[in-house]
Amino acid sequence: MAQEIIAATDGSALVNPGPAGWAWYIDHDNWSAGGWEHATNNQGELRAVLELFEATAHLPEHKLKVLCDSQYTINAVTKWLPGWKKKGWKKADGKPVQNQELIQALDEAMQGRNYEFVWVKGHSGQDMNEAADTRARDAALSFQQGTPTPSGPGFNLEVSPETDTKHVPQETKNSSVEDHTKNPSTAMNVDDVLGLVKGYERTLYQPEHYEQEQYLEKVLGEDFWWVTYQGIRTQRSLAVEYRTRAFYAHDEPIFISCEMLGDSVIRLLSRVKTRHMSVMRTSLWVQDTTGDLGWVLSSRQDTACPQES
Structure with missing residues (x-):
């Protein structure tokens, strides 16, 4: 063969x-x-x-x-x-x-x-x-x-x-993301882990994922919080409840950088076009040894930036 x-x-x-x-x-x-x-x-x-x-x-x-x-x-x-x-x-x-x-x-x-x-x-x-x-x-x-x-x-x-x-x-x-075995990143090298987390980040810009409460429960960490470009701190429960409004974007993110911070934290910086303006978004993903995906989104912070001409 x-x-x-x-x-x-x-x-x-x-x-x-x-x-x-x-x-x-x-x-x-x-x-x-x-x-x-x-x-x-x-x-x-x-x-x-x-x-x-x-x-x-x-x-x-x-x-x-x-x-x-x-x-x-x-x-x-x-x-x-x-x-x-x-x-x-x-x-x-x-x-x-x-x-x-x-x-x-x-x-x-x-x-x-x-x-x-x-x-x-x-x-x-x-x-x-x-x-x-x-x-x-x-x-x-x-x-x-x-x-x-x-x-x-x-x-x-x-x-x-x-x-x-x-x-x-x-x-x-x-x-399908949901079909991953637990902790798929355990045997992966750094570049592949970063690629995996970028993939998870992208799913949060896709209605077929973010509109499903069950999926958000799986991908958002228990203590997840989000600071909007207006400086308002949003908790996990509110993001899940108003998920369509919270996660909607005009396009997929443009990744600026993605790096490991130690062995179990990844910081991902991206530019995103939201309903109102473009923002620079910092996402922190942490390793989750008990979840299905191996990583969960711990926090997000948005900073307003000028619209592209």
Whole structure:
């Protein structure tokens, strides 16, 4: 049986189109990322898959399982591509296929390969997907801010039919946050833990999560408090009661920094567009050895900042 390499891919556009990034991720020692000053989210998604196929091109005998949260990308390369080729790279309405160059390059890269695409729900706590998403967004931020792009170590797995399979991820977790085993971060390195917590932070900007009282009870610490940009201190019970009003935002957060403070505290700084203005938000996450997620949100503090022009 052919050995299997499991990797997650993701793309991120801070403005669509705008500063954008792509990333593929296998583990802490095997990932890559890049981006552009101006591109679309779909271009990032496609480029991530292309880069993954090219990075593993020397191992055509190994099955490549691609975890992807973009249904557009999966459909483009597994369903629509043959028809587009027959029609001279035209869609059913006669218009040119968007992102044709990337899709053509992918078509060539997939020739002779043993592969499988698996859709996973984005921003739902699936470890590898969150790691790829974090790296793609960090790459996009680097182009937005003019800082060096964290490109990653690339592909370094030395695999062969006789290689010990422990070096190749053999299974993935369900894409739902609620399906994590207890304390999923216990065996993870620092970068992966930070990526996991960023994923949990993002769920609090998604109505399917924050509108569920049961989920907030799980992700908010027992002593959670929140200081608004007006200087008003809000307790956990009030945040849960008025959750839709409290957690609503116009977009996902733009992460500025994420760092460990000791062994059991993570400080996450982000910029968020709320109902009234943009705020700089400091979130403190603490390790929870008894909960389902392994980490809970301990506190938040917002500081008003000027709106972007």
